[in-house]
Amino acid sequence: MKRTGLTFSLCCLILFSSGCEYEHRNLQGVVKDENGEVIPGVSVIACYSGWSWTNGGLVWDKSFCSQPARTDKSGKYSIDFRGPPAMRLRAVKDGWVQTHNFSSADKQIILVKKETYQARLAREANLKKMLFLKRQPNESDREYYIRVIQPASDRVTLQYMNRKLTVLQSALVDGNRALFAVMGERQTVFHFSREVILKNNRKPVISQTTVSMQDNNHDTDMFFIDMDFRGQNSSPPTKPTLLVPSIHAEFGMRIKSTSQQ
Numbered sequence: 001m002k003r004t005g006l007t008f009s010l011c012c013l014i015l016f017s018s019g020c021e022y023e024h025r026n027l028q029g030v031v032k033d034e035n036g037e038v039i040p041g042v043s044v045i046a047c048y049s050g051w052s053w054t055n056g057g058l059v060w061d062k063s064f065c066s067q068p069a070r071t072d073k074s075g076k077y078s079i080d081f082r083g084p085p086a087m088r089l090r091a092v093k094d095g096w097v098q099t100h101n102f103s104s105a106d107k108q109i110i111l112v113k114k115e116t117y118q119a120r121l122a123r124e125a126n127l128k129k130m131l132f133l134k135r136q137p138n139e140s141d142r143e144y145y146i147r148v149i150q151p152a153s154d155r156v157t158l159q160y161m162n163r164k165l166t167v168l169q170s171a172l173v174d175g176n177r178a179l180f181a182v183m184g185e186r187q188t189v190f191h192f193s194r195e196v197i198l199k200n201n202r203k204p205v206i207s208q209t210t211v212s213m214q215d216n217n218h219d220t221d222m223f224f225i226d227m228d229f230r231g232q233n234s235s236p237p238t239k240p241t242l243l244v245p246s247i248h249a250e251f252g253m254r255i256k257s258t259s260q261q
Contacts, residue, residue: 038075043068
């Protein structure tokens, strides 16, 4: 008896949520572009979510939708559909994009030209990238390197002094200074910093530089090598490579200039 009552209750719930007990509604409105011009030939549908049987089981969030109604030359549409007071409206037309949510309470749907929307997204993405690349107030070279350069940098892994050593192939250049990061054991990195040779356009410049190694205090196995060759009559590197003579390794470095920030 209890099972019969439960089954009856579930059936009533499903019948109600699937639209059988909802009032018949007439939804009317108009579709326009961002400039207020009407758009004919747009397919508009109304939808709501409810309970339903799917694959032998009771599920929630099944969409029930009306038949498409097409806007006339005045951009107006009219939808006859059984449903709850609040329903979702979706407008579709080739070359146009609905960028906001609209409901049955809205009497106007706004569409945006697809090419206009894509150009807007591209501008927003470019602006977001520019803001990300811009150095923050009081941000040091090392902090900027970790936040911006490190995540996007290529890496080369070396077997050096029987230890694994990873070099980030991106250097932050400020005038006659070049800063890049190396990951490995402290002693291994120390020896590497004493040996590595910076080459620019295939010409060694390390003999005219001083090399320092400092822990960045962010990652226990990451260190910065700061090559300072000011006063050595050396131009800022434009096509740099790093040479490690003892293991006959040489690889390119990408340049990120502080003047680009």
